[in-house]
Amino acid sequence: MAHEVPPLPYDYAALEPTIDKQTMTLHHDMHHGAYVKNLNAALEKHPELFKKTPEELLRDLNSIPEDIRGAVRNNGGGHVNHTMFWRIMKPKGGGDPTGPIAQVINKTFGNFKDFQAKFNDAGAKQFGSGWVWLAGKPGGGDVQVISTPNQDSPISQGLFPIFGNDVWEHAYYLKYNNRRPEYLAAWWNVVNWEEINHRYEAFKSGKTVLEPAMAR
Numbered sequence: 179m180a181h182e183v184p185p186l187p188y189d190y191a192a193l194e195p196t197i198d199k200q201t202m203t204l205h206h207d208m209h210h211g212a213y214v215k216n217l218n219a220a221l222e223k224h225p226e227l228f229k230k231t232p233e234e235l236l237r238d239l240n241s242i243p244e245d246i247r248g249a250v251r252n253n254g255g256g257h258v259n260h261t262m263f264w265r266i267m268k269p270k271g272g273g274d275p276t277g278p279i280a281q282v283i284n285k286t287f288g289n290f291k292d293f294q295a296k297f298n299d300a301g302a303k304q305f306g307s308g309w310v311w312l313a314g315k316p317g318g319g320d321v322q323v324i325s326t327p328n329q330d331s332p333i334s335q336g337l338f339p340i341f342g343n344d345v346w347e348h349a350y351y352l353k354y355n356n357r358r359p360e361y362l363a364a365w366w367n368v369v370n371w372e373e374i375n376h377r378y379e380a381f382k383s384g385k386t387v388l389e390p391a392m393a394r
């Protein structure tokens with residue numbers, strides 16, 4: 179079965195003023211759309227791989243035939259990363275974290291403000307395109323802030339991506355121009371803590387990834 183772009187769970191303009199409608203439209207339809215199209219085109223060369231979930235493809239990139247390994251890494255990563263990204267944002271989101279994710283943030287980083295500073299700093303310092311993440315070893319409980327280049331997924335490092343922010347210029351340039359730190363600071367206004375808690379519970383229970391069937 180060919181992979182598909184999941185519909186946005188809200189309107190393109192729903193995250194304004196933090197993220198503008200045009201950015202959301204281009205980002206979801208064109209950028210995410212291209213990752214899925216290119217992933218499917220690569221897998222056509224080895225159709226048996228359509229049986230695997232995108233997460234399974236990323237978990238063991240060395241098992242992917244060499245002629246499509248780079249395409250799967252980039253476009254499979256792009257597909258999985260953005261599928262998470264749309265869901266961990268929502269209109270009228272933000273505020274202080276609640277529930278278990280609030281507890282682990284306070285325990286690991288001291289308080290929410292210090293965590294935000296560390297996360298935003300890692301996002302600002304990621305050279306070129308990439309992502310900043312809160313991630314951890316499945317079932318381990320310990321979490322850390324990391325950044326990855328391009329569309330590399332924490333899944334390929336054996337880590338569970340609890341949540342992440344997209345620091346590619348396509349995520350912010352129309353509204354924030356070159357001011358990435360301003361985008362990183364504003365982004366917390368649209369964070370969906372309920373969905374992040376859902377992902378954190380999956381992480382803590384030892385799941386290696388949140389399989390698509392579990393996505394709500």
Ligand code: MN
Pocket residue numbers: 205209260344346348349
């Ligand atoms: Mn993106």
